[in-house]
Amino acid sequence: MxxxxxxxxxxxxxxxxxxxxxxxxxxxxxxxxxxxxxxxxxxxxxxxxxxxxxxxxxxxxxxxxxxxxxxxxxxxxxxxxxxxxxxxxxxxxxxxxxxxxxxxxxxxxxxxxxxxxxxxxxxxxxxxxxxxxxxxxRRFSPAFQQIRDELRAGKHGKLVLARFTYGKGLVHNGSHALDLLRFWFGEPASLRVTSTTRDPDGQRAYDAELRYPWGGRAVLTCFPESVATVFEGDFLCEKSRWQFALGGAQWRFFAKQSAMFKGYTNYVETPRRDHAKLFASPLKxxxxxxxxxxxxxxxxxxxxxxxxxxxxxxxxxxxxxxx
The missing domain is CATH 3.40.50.720 (NAD(P)-binding Rossmann-like Domain)
Structure with a gap:
């Protein structure tokens, strides 16, 4: 062929x-x-x-x-x-x-x-x-696809709060965050701009909040590209938490447990033993x-x-x- x-x-x-x-x-x-x-x-x-x-x-x-x-x-x-x-x-x-x-x-x-x-x-x-x-x-990354599949299977529970930091404008790079949220959590029930400023390079920057039908929230914060290139996320769900930095090249995972005092539940960093290779080089x-x-x-x-x-x-x- x-x-x-x-x-x-x-x-x-x-x-x-x-x-x-x-x-x-x-x-x-x-x-x-x-x-x-x-x-x-x-x-x-x-x-x-x-x-x-x-x-x-x-x-x-x-x-x-x-x-x-x-x-x-x-x-x-x-x-x-x-x-x-x-x-x-x-x-x-x-x-x-x-x-x-x-x-x-x-x-x-x-x-x-x-x-x-x-x-x-x-x-x-x-x-x-x-x-x-x-x-x-990120839709083409097996690591990001794995998280999507786990969310659909209920492994992490529902999203409670997601926090994104992004640069280079809402349409150009902020849209990566919007698409990933949609890929993982579906369509929001509402979305709004919470504040607007100008970056040191003169570009208008937008912070935003998305709310989901079950009460979960996602918060987007714009960071000036003239300081550093930043695209990172923190996702707190009912059963677990994960973070990524460097655009998704580095990951950390957390499990819910009582780590400090009886009766108090914390997200405690817990390296993943399954799919370790998947998250070692997720963007390559x-x-x-x-x-x-x-x-x-x-x-x-x-x-x-x-x-x-x-x-x-x-x-x-x-x-x-x-x-």
């Missing part, structure tokens, strides 16, 4: 450069994920910046281009990953799908700047029979798994782990918060 032809549009950090810069094991760019997957062939890389395109082409030993639509006509990809600036996602994706020939399109988050545009793209892809995925990458295969998911969706109909509809749902949440 011939390999699926793929190319990447946008040769910045997540598109290509993180493969040079990463200090952790694993596959850290979309170009590398396609280049290393046994069922795909990276046939070209594309960037409006000719210097970036050529550098990525040299890194992966493939042709480079600056015009995505022309490149799609020339290289005839089955799969395209779009990792360009947020404001270009909708128009570029729309034009690529309309041009024809694609079997699957993976778009970096957010899917668009407006939920109406994202919904239009979902309809367009359905009409043209193009599988549409969004890269909220996310991009590879995203490609694998696209391939299996095309070849045998597996469901997409993060669909266009998921991207629309997150944008609708951000719009409610920013209204």
């Amino acid at each position: 011939p390999k699926l032809r793929a190319f990447v549009i946008g040769c910045g950090r997540i598109g290509s450069e993180f493969s040079r810069l990463a200090k952790l094991p694993g596959i850290h760019s979309h170009a590398e994920a396609y280049a290393r997957h046994p069922r795909t062939e990276l046939v070209a890389v594309v960037d409006a910046d000719a210097h970036k395109a050529r550098a990525a082409g040299r890194l992966w030993s493939v042709p480079s281009a600056t015009d995505p639509l022309q490149a799609a006509r020339e290289f005839e990809p089955d799969l395209v990953t779009l990792c360009t600036p947020d404001e270009t996602h909708f128009p570029l994706a729309r034009d690529l799908v309309k041009q024809g020939g694609l079997r699957a399109l993976l778009v970096e988050k957010p899917l668009a700047l407006k939920s109406s545009e994202a919904a239009e793209l979902v309809r367009l892809c359905r009409r043209h029979k193009v599988a549409l995925g969004v890269n909220y990458l 295969d996310c991009l590879s798994n995203a490609v694998d998911n696209l391939v299996l969706h095309i070849e045998r109909g597996d469901p997409l782990l993060c669909s266009g509809e998921d991207g629309v749902a997150v944008l609708r949440q951000t719009e409610k918060l920013l209204a």
Whole structure:
């Protein structure tokens, strides 16, 4: 069976450069994920910046281009990953799908700047029979999937309180938190902005609260990116607690027990003995798994782990918060 032809549009950090810069094991760019997957062939890389395109082409030993639509006509990809600036996602994706020939399109988050545009793209892809995925990458991590499965099985009980710290704006990176909360706990009953400030770099920052039908809460706090890159979460449930830091690369687990005084219950750190390898390197295969998911969706109909509809749902949440 011939390999699926793929190319990447946008040769910045997540598109290509993180493969040079990463200090952790694993596959850290979309170009590398396609280049290393046994069922795909990276046939070209594309960037409006000719210097970036050529550098990525040299890194992966493939042709480079600056015009995505022309490149799609020339290289005839089955799969395209779009990792360009947020404001270009909708128009570029729309034009690529309309041009024809694609079997699957993976778009970096957010899917668009407006939920109406994202919904239009979902309809367009359905009409043209193009599988549409969004890269909220933690959905592609077996560790994050394991937590989801445990929550569904009742292992942790209901969420009581979740606390997220994020940077780089609500739509760009805060949406990762909104999507993960949705992945693990479902749709909130209500959501609201609790405070708004300006980061030292001038970007407006939003703190928010989500409430769930059973009474659980999630609190999002924005942290200035100019100080440090922060994306971390703390999840307190009825039966247990867990935390992650460094975007999900480091984890801690806690069990409920009476540790200090009789009659008082505490969350006491308790390293997991099961699935230890899963949580030791939880992010290293996310991009590879995203490609694998696209391939299996095309070849045998597996469901997409993060669909266009998921991207629309997150944008609708951000719009409610920013209204």
